[in-house]
Amino acid sequence: MTALSPIVVVDGVSKRFGALTALDDVSLSVLPGAVQCIVGPPGSGKSTLLRCIGQCETIDAGSITVAGEPIGHLRLDIASQHLMTGMVFPHPDLSDQMTVLQTLIERPLTLLKRPRREIVAEAMALLDRVGLAEKRDSYPSELSGGQQQRVAIVRALAMRPQVMLFDEPTSALDPEHAGEVLAAMRDLAATGMTMIVATRERDFVRKVASNVAVMDRARIVEQGPPQRVSERAFVRSLGGER
Numbered sequence: 001m002t003a004l005s006p007i008v009v010v011d012g013v014s015k016r017f018g019a020l021t022a023l024d025d026v027s028l029s030v031l032p033g034a035v036q037c038i039v040g041p042p043g044s045g046k047s048t049l050l051r052c053i054g055q056c057e058t059i060d061a062g063s064i065t066v067a068g069e070p071i072g073h074l075r076l077d078i079a080s081q082h083l084m085t086g087m088v089f090p091h092p093d094l095s096d097q098m099t100v101l102q103t104l105i106e107r108p109l110t111l112l113k114r115p116r117r118e119i120v121a122e123a124m125a126l127l128d129r130v131g132l133a134e135k136r137d138s139y140p141s142e143l144s145g146g147q148q149q150r151v152a153i154v155r156a157l158a159m160r161p162q163v164m165l166f167d168e169p170t171s172a173l174d175p176e177h178a179g180e181v182l183a184a185m186r187d188l189a190a191t192g193m194t195m196i197v198a199t200r201e202r203d204f205v206r207k208v209a210s211n212v213a214v215m216d217r218a219r220i221v222e223q224g225p226p227q228r229v230s231e232r233a234f235v236r237s238l239g240g241e242r
């Protein structure tokens, strides 16, 4: 049996914003089907790391590959970006002008050359999976924050990305709606989707993560399975002790 190769490899990556170093020699490997969580105090570089893997930012040093494609220094076309990584941000950022179903089919219709009928059927199956099939004709203003965030998740999934990236997807939600989004993420993890998740949700990390990276001041300072990550790292990631 051959060992699995990582699907995401971040190797010695640095990223600066002017004089500020947001990532300092960061390395991380993620296996296919793994749920890689990233925790750390505010400002430690979690979002920047995700944004570099998701090609929202280019890097200054090191390398990043996703599914064998080197991506760190260049911007690929938008279709390739969405096929490689699906990104979920803290705020869902849905267009007020589009219904839920229109939101889901827009990217696959414009970026992929596939029949509309197939794309709509897939979008409906995705909505069903997150319990929102009956909201297909609703507009974002008619949805709760948790429902909107679940639409943002399936919008990314509709492009069938290799890897899903979650940047604190529940940080703007109350606990009840956060729970709905975390349940959808847990279901997604159970399907074998590779996920990289920056989060403060300790329970999610403890129960769902395959591996946890702890960031502090632009570096990864601790890494391992969730039960081995120190309690102190979690406390600090909630912005408590420094």
Ligand SMILES: Nc1ncnc2c1ncn2[C@@H]1O[C@H](COP(=O)(O)OP(=O)(O)OP(=O)(O)O)[C@@H](O)[C@H]1O
Residues within 6 Å of the ligand: 017, 020, 021, 022, 040, 041, 042, 043, 044, 045, 046, 047, 048, 049
């Ligand atoms: N576009 C930018 N321009 C300038 N500085 C930035 C930019 N994006 C991030 N930074 C800075 O880089 C550092 C890391 O920020 P980042 O958002 O990655 O941290 P974080 O761990 O995700 O924080 P939080 O938990 O608050 O979201 C911070 O000092 C931040 O102010």
